[in-house]
Amino acid sequence: MKLAYSTLACPNWTFEQCVEAAQRHGYAGLELRLMDGEIISSALTGAQRQRMRAGAALAGLSIIGLDTSVRIAQTEAQTRSEQIREGLALLELAHDLETPFMRVFGDPPSGATEAEAVASAVATLEPLARRGRELGVALALETHDAFSSSALVAQVISQVNDPMVGALWDFLHPYRLGETAQETARRLQGHLLHIHVKDGQRPQHQQDDWKLMLLGDGDVPTLAMLRALQAIGYDGWLSVEWEKKWHPELAEPEVALPQYAAALHAYLSALSSFPQEEQSS
DSSP: OEEEEEGGGOTTSOHHHHHHHHHHHTOOEEEESEETTEEOOTTOOHHHHHHHHHHHHHTTOEEEEEEEEEETTOOSHHHHHHHHHHHHHHHHHHHHTTOSEEEEEOOOOTTOOHHHHHHHHHHHHHHHHHHHHHHTOEEEEESOGGGOSHHHHHHHHHHHOOTTEEEEEESHHHHHTTOOHHHHHHHHTTTEEEEEEOEEEOOSSTTSOOEEESTTSSSOOHHHHHHHHHHTTOOSEEEEOOOTTTOTTSOOHHHHHHHHHHHHHHHHHHHHTSOHHHHTO
16 A cells, blocks of 8 residues: 545645655655645646646656545535536546546535435436546545445445446544444445545544544544455555645644654554454454
8 A cells, every 4th residue: 555645734835845745755646635725626727737747747756636526415406517517627637637536525415315415426426437437537435524424435336336436435434433444444345446544533522523633643543444454455545634724723734744654654564564364353
């Protein structure tokens, strides 16, 4: 498994600073969410696209994914059509950036039933998957928001039934719902495109949000999740998603990125020496 990080961690950096930090801290790839601190959109110019491609290539880094705000579980027809149009434009951007997948969210509107959300997600993903197949860009549905359950994500993927649609396992969200690493890995096995690594501290009160933490300081059992990934044969990217853009109070990327890289390298080293029969038990 190789390490990358999302540029969401660096709202005050230029793209070139993101590249330099990846090289310095032992990351082999970049996952794109911000460019020069701004959310990447389909309006990105040709010159900006070339700048990112060339900058990453010159540094020997892979651009591993494009994270978008496309919301696939919109139940109102006009809103769903708008999300499809934006998704199609972002697929073209992902193709231009030579990245293998594009991240999407569920994010159904308040009051939607689970059945309505699933049906809407499938209806949105089908045309995006057709275009993704033509462009060679997969769609990764993240375990996030109302779709944090791996069972729900797996249900959507199964109904779309297209190899260009898979899952992005964010380590925090299924765990906070009570899923074990083995349960999540088993449900997503065969459909897992990508991993977001983050740690968090369980809130004292159920209505409160989890507090994001440096790796190993929170309650998320990262090593157990890595063991579960190895057990199902996952050998893709592990991408650090440090949400500094959304949470300015978090540690600066100068602190978080080297800390996460060092901790992940230590976990992977421990994993390589862990007896295989114990991993699968």
